[in-house]
Amino acid sequence: MTTNNPILAEVLRGSAVESLHAGALAIVDAGGAVHTALGDVDRPIFPRSAVKALQALPLVASGAAERFGFGDEQLAIACASHSGEPEHVATSAGMLARLGLDADALECGTQWPSREPVLRGMLARGEQATPLHNNCSGKHAGFVCVACAMALAQGREPAEFARGYVAPNHPVMREVSAALQATTGFDLAKAPRGTDGCSIPTYGIPLRALALAFARLGTGQGLSHEHARAAQRLRKAVAAAPFMVGGSARFDTLVMEALGERLFCKVGAEGVYCAALPELGLGVALKIDDGAVRAAEAVMASVAEQLLTLHDAQAALLRGYSNMPLKNWNGIEVGTVRATVAALTAVPNRHPAPGTI
Amino acid sequence: MTTNNPILAEVLRGSAVESLHAGALAIVDAGGAVHTALGDVDRPIFPRSAVKALQALPLVASGAAERFGFGDEQLAIACASHSGEPEHVATSAGMLARLGLDADALECGTQWPSREPVLRGMLARGEQATPLHNNCSGKHAGFVCVACAMALAQGREPAEFARGYVAPNHPVMREVSAALQATTGFDLAKAPRGTDGCSIPTYGIPLRALALAFARLGTGQGLSHEHARAAQRLRKAVAAAPFMVGGSARFDTLVMEALGERLFCKVGAEGVYCAALPELGLGVALKIDDGAVRAAEAVMASVAEQLLTLHDAQAALLRGYSNMPLKNWNGIEVGTVRATVAALTAVPNRHPAPGTI
Numbered sequence: 001m002t003t004n005n006p007i008l009a010e011v012l013r014g015s016a017v018e019s020l021h022a023g024a025l026a027i028v029d030a031g032g033a034v035h036t037a038l039g040d041v042d043r044p045i046f047p048r049s050a051v052k053a054l055q056a057l058p059l060v061a062s063g064a065a066e067r068f069g070f071g072d073e074q075l076a077i078a079c080a081s082h083s084g085e086p087e088h089v090a091t092s093a094g095m096l097a098r099l100g101l102d103a104d105a106l107e108c109g110t111q112w113p114s115r116e117p118v119l120r121g122m123l124a125r126g127e128q129a130t131p132l133h134n135n136c137s138g139k140h141a142g143f144v145c146v147a148c149a150m151a152l153a154q155g156r157e158p159a160e161f162a163r164g165y166v167a168p169n170h171p172v173m174r175e176v177s178a179a180l181q182a183t184t185g186f187d188l189a190k191a192p193r194g195t196d197g198c199s200i201p202t203y204g205i206p207l208r209a210l211a212l213a214f215a216r217l218g219t220g221q222g223l224s225h226e227h228a229r230a231a232q233r234l235r236k237a238v239a240a241a242p243f244m245v246g247g248s249a250r251f252d253t254l255v256m257e258a259l260g261e262r263l264f265c266k267v268g269a270e271g272v273y274c275a276a277l278p279e280l281g282l283g284v285a286l287k288i289d290d291g292a293v294r295a296a297e298a299v300m301a302s303v304a305e306q307l308l309t310l311h312d313a314q315a316a317l318l319r320g321y322s323n324m325p326l327k328n329w330n331g332i333e334v335g336t337v338r339a340t341v342a343a344l345t346a347v348p349n350r351h352p353a354p355g356t357i
Numbered sequence: 358m359t360t361n362n363p364i365l366a367e368v369l370r371g372s373a374v375e376s377l378h379a380g381a382l383a384i385v386d387a388g389g390a391v392h393t394a395l396g397d398v399d400r401p402i403f404p405r406s407a408v409k410a411l412q413a414l415p416l417v418a419s420g421a422a423e424r425f426g427f428g429d430e431q432l433a434i435a436c437a438s439h440s441g442e443p444e445h446v447a448t449s450a451g452m453l454a455r456l457g458l459d460a461d462a463l464e465c466g467t468q469w470p471s472r473e474p475v476l477r478g479m480l481a482r483g484e485q486a487t488p489l490h491n492n493c494s495g496k497h498a499g500f501v502c503v504a505c506a507m508a509l510a511q512g513r514e515p516a517e518f519a520r521g522y523v524a525p526n527h528p529v530m531r532e533v534s535a536a537l538q539a540t541t542g543f544d545l546a547k548a549p550r551g552t553d554g555c556s557i558p559t560y561g562i563p564l565r566a567l568a569l570a571f572a573r574l575g576t577g578q579g580l581s582h583e584h585a586r587a588a589q590r591l592r593k594a595v596a597a598a599p600f601m602v603g604g605s606a607r608f609d610t611l612v613m614e615a616l617g618e619r620l621f622c623k624v625g626a627e628g629v630y631c632a633a634l635p636e637l638g639l640g641v642a643l644k645i646d647d648g649a650v651r652a653a654e655a656v657m658a659s660v661a662e663q664l665l666t667l668h669d670a671q672a673a674l675l676r677g678y679s680n681m682p683l684k685n686w687n688g689i690e691v692g693t694v695r696a697t698v699a700a701l702t703a704v705p706n707r708h709p710a711p712g713t714i
Contacts, residue, residue: 124480193371328553
């Protein structure tokens with residue numbers, strides 16, 4: 001693995017640099033033309049949860065979502081890494097209920113909510129975590145829905161057909177991988193394969209191909225008719241229900257609440273971010289070498305700041321991540337996490353400075 | 358800040374590298390001779406909590422610890438980043454009680470215990486965190502003890518004298534900084550200064566100087582008589598009460614339980630590790646560029662494995678960190694965090710391979 005990627009984010013303590021985050025960033029249009037390439041954008045990386053929207057395309061494209069009456073909230077949570085808040089749990093449970101199933105159908109494993117007040121409340125009440133609290137429960141409920149629709153079309157028993165849906169060779173996961181291959185244009189048969197946190201396969205795909213997939217997701221260009229329609233439906237769903245994609249005080253939720261359909265962005269584990277900017281026809285994919293989320297968020301925020309024309313409040317929100325204060329146990333500001341000049345200058349500024357509009 | 362440090366640890370998912378951690382490592386003897394230098398060991402880095410044992414030297418050297426009857430547990434927790442378990446809270450509270458004080462004297466701020474079962478138990482019982490749960494409470498109780506001894510020697514009111522002890526110019530913190538400067542040989546007046554998580558100053562010091570300080574801590578060479586005696590007392594205390602330095606399932610505690618006085622090691626925030634290996638007369642200091650603890654532990658474990666002659670069980674314990682399996686939400690092994698060949702080969706192997714002894 002390369003060691004030559006540039007420093008994209010840095011952590012200051014006082015005025016001194018304490019820690020550094022190298023990484024790579026690709027911004028590509030739907031025709032595959034490279035807008036920005038920083039670092040090695042051709043080495044396969046595991047995109048993890050950053051591609052959940054691509055993995056959700058079959059849910060819509062197959063007609064399964066429509067068959068079971070899924071609306072914006074259900075489609076948004078199918079693209080989510082949520083914080084396990086009550087609304088998330090209820091939405092995932094509701095999706096399974098429409099299939100006549102419950103949490104037992106989920107194969108993502110049990111995870112406690114990442115949202116601390118929710119976790120504390122559960123513990124105080126003596127409650128146990130379930131697979132519905134897993135950040136991937138909505139994505140998995142979507143997979144189970146695809147399985148049920150497939151089963152019904154074949155006259156098979158849905159719950160039985162769905163079982164084992166996380167395996168790479170299950171018909172559902174084959175459909176999901178096909179969507180990933182079609183949108184990225186990357187041959188997954190040649191890709192490194194790992195197992196994700198929720199047990200589905202994750203494939204190593206270059207940032208350049210991931211950025212292309214998100215440019216296509218944002219524009220529909222280069223996609224099949226079914227995938228283009230599904231992409232548009234998912235983007236609208238996420239813009240209408242951004243809380244479902246993350247949760248309280250989460251980057252993806254806050255940014256999409258502020259920007260609506262202008263930006264679809266999604267974090268992945270180990271420092272990955274992918275985004276679509278439909279109005280510019282661009283897709284973005286980045287990976288922090290060391291896997292740090294704090295750096296991935298800072299760089300994603302700075303890319304959006306650079307590329308989009310923003311109101312002051314929108315710019316301030318993004319700036320809170322691209323130049324984020326660090327506080328200590330006494331609440332004293334002791335440092336900053338920020339995108340580096342290298343990251344900022346690599347992305348040509350498309351708009352006048354905030355406040356000058 | 359340099360970008361040329363070598364990759365010291367890597368994260369695999371399946372058989373593919375998912376994430377990388379660059380860093381620098383210095384191993385130095387008490388005379389300042391460099392045993393191993395990997396990456397930039399001359400750039401100042403913030404050692405954070407890795408130097409708590411150096412910061413605790415005045416507690417012993419001043420006679421304050423003896424005056425208030427502190428034993429192994431009190432001295433060990435003065436060097437600790439503990440997990441906030443009941444034994445830690447009770448020990449820090451007991452130190453303050455001997456001074457006629459309570460948690461109100463601590464200026465470290467409030468932090469919830471990092472040990473999850475302890476945290477869950479507290480939440481289930483509706484308890485609140487206090488400064489005694491802060492991982493630094495023992496270090497701060499030690500600072501307050503030094504302040505009280507100073508006050509009594511000057512006929513001043515102890516609690517009043519102690520107030521503001523975290524400030525760089527308070528007499529206690531001046532004594533602490535003097536110990537840091539004396540042991541590292543680095544002029545702190547020229548060092549970058551930041552504020553630590555617990556509000557005391559942290560100074561930028563090169564890894565080479567930090568490794569020297571730990572070689573001195575382990576041997577007493579190059580230290581004043583008082584510091585040498587204090588260093589020996591602290592090492593014995595930590596070896597006798599390693600639970601106090603970390604807690605359940607913590608690297609420092611487990612390794613020092615297994616190795617006793619053969620290894621003193623201490624983690625610091627943002628990917629720092631320092632260690633003394635008295636039998637070899639060596640000190641170790643390392644910093645992971647990006648601040649990742651998982652990488653710092655893997656490299657520290659591999660350094661100890663390489664340098665020390667170990668029984669099989671000791672080697673297996675260290676190997677569990679230098680080559681650590683990663684499991685997903687279903688408990689499936691999906692990858693590994695491990696020290697790289699570059700890290701391993703840089704440290705000359707001082708002993709026959711484990712199992713061949």
